[in-house]
Amino acid sequence: MKADLSSTEAEKPMSKIEIRKTSITALDTDAVVNAANEGLWAGGGVCGAIFRAAGHRRLQAACDTIGHCDTGSAVITPGFDLKAKYIIHAVGPVWRGGRHGEPEQLYGAYYRSLELAAENGCRSVGFPLISAGIFGYPLEDAWRVAVKACGDFLDQHRNVSLDIVFAVLDDAILKAGRKALRNSSASRYKIAERSDWKRLDMPEQHDTFLLRRPFTAQETAALRRGHIPQEMEDKWFWFMEGDTLFAHRSWTGVCIYRIDLGPDGEHTVTVNRDPEQYKCTSAEEDAQQLNSLLDWWTQEPYDYYQEWLAETADALNKCGK
Numbered sequence: 001m002k003a004d005l006s007s008t009e010a011e012k013p014m015s016k017i018e019i020r021k022t023s024i025t026a027l028d029t030d031a032v033v034n035a036a037n038e039g040l041w042a043g044g045g046v047c048g049a050i051f052r053a054a055g056h057r058r059l060q061a062a063c064d065t066i067g068h069c070d071t072g073s074a075v076i077t078p079g080f081d082l083k084a085k086y087i088i089h090a091v092g093p094v095w096r097g098g099r100h101g102e103p104e105q106l107y108g109a110y111y112r113s114l115e116l117a118a119e120n121g122c123r124s125v126g127f128p129l130i131s132a133g134i135f136g137y138p139l140e141d142a143w144r145v146a147v148k149a150c151g152d153f154l155d156q157h158r159n160v161s162l163d164i165v166f167a168v169l170d171d172a173i174l175k176a177g178r179k180a181l182r183n184s185s186a187s188r189y190k191i192a193e194r195s196d197w198k199r200l201d202m203p204e205q206h207d208t209f210l211l212r213r214p215f216t217a218q219e220t221a222a223l224r225r226g227h228i229p230q231e232m233e234d235k236w237f238w239f240m241e242g243d244t245l246f247a248h249r250s251w252t253g254v255c256i257y258r259i260d261l262g263p264d265g266e267h268t269v270t271v272n273r274d275p276e277q278y279k280c281t282s283a284e285e286d287a288q289q290l291n292s293l294l295d296w297w298t299q300e301p302y303d304y305y306q307e308w309l310a311e312t313a314d315a316l317n318k319c320g321k
Helices: 045-054 056-066 102-119 139-156 171-182 185-189 217-225 283-297 304-318
Strands: 016-021 031-036 074-078 086-091 124-127 163-168 206-212 236-241 244-249 255-260 266-272
Touching: 016 139, 016 171, 016 185, 031 045, 031 074, 031 102, 045 056, 056 074, 056 086, 074 102, 086 102, 102 124, 102 139, 139 163, 139 171, 139 185, 163 171, 171 185, 206 283, 217 236, 217 283, 236 283, 266 283, 283 304
Parallel strands: 016 163, 031 086, 031 124, 124 163
Antiparallel strands: 074 086, 206 266, 236 244, 244 255, 255 266
16 A cells, blocks of 8 residues: 655654765665666666666566666666665666756656655665766766755655665765755755864863663654754754764854763763863753753754744843843
8 A cells, every 4th residue: 555645744754865885785775776777677887786686587577577667767676685675766867968858857766766665665765876877967966956856855745754865885976965965955854964064072171971861763863863053043063973972062163062872761971071162060950951952952843943042041041131
């Protein structure tokens, strides 16, 4: 039975877009996307790697049963020997200068792939950078279309929770993709990384304390997404590496908290104690303030402006104003 793709405001599951340096055949997503040709034959590059990993004979037989896929569209088969349950075969255009409908066809290949993933109950899907290999699509243009198609799909299907992973093997392609995502309207789905903002490391003057607080799966997902500041009132930049969260003040880049998340609801917090960087308080006050911040940070979406208003009001109350 196909999933309902209609958009509602009542339900807004968390989705995300990330770019990893890895082989697409190593992804453990529910579906992976093959950069296919119209005849759905085994090819080279990403296509060849997927056919080899999935099992050439069975995958080719499944593709032969379908027979054809138009450029700008996609079809789906089982994943066979891959970790992924499904392989979505997306046919991107050959680059012919950009005046023969290539952007629309590339956009369509991504969008139809995402529709197929959602219709078949997938919660995660892995993409290569379609058409940017032997099909010759210019790298930066290919990324712009890719992130726009993914962002548009997630915006238009808020009741669908879908994690989108791009798998690339080249550092230059990785860098170009992260730049394109950061500069696009789809940046709100991006996973924050240390390179996304100016930052200073935790100083030698610091203290630690234990924070006891359980997190739901949805709250943990919100923390792992991180946050990249957007406006003046947006006071925090945070990101996660492994099970460690780093929280920095956006204006200065100063690291205020490092939280090592524990599996049992007990988390080790390292707090900045450099008086030139952070107004020192007691561990008890820090725990209270951090818990208040985490109440905001684990919301979806994170409302930095309301947090700023609440923090400002609290500061004024303490001053007796």
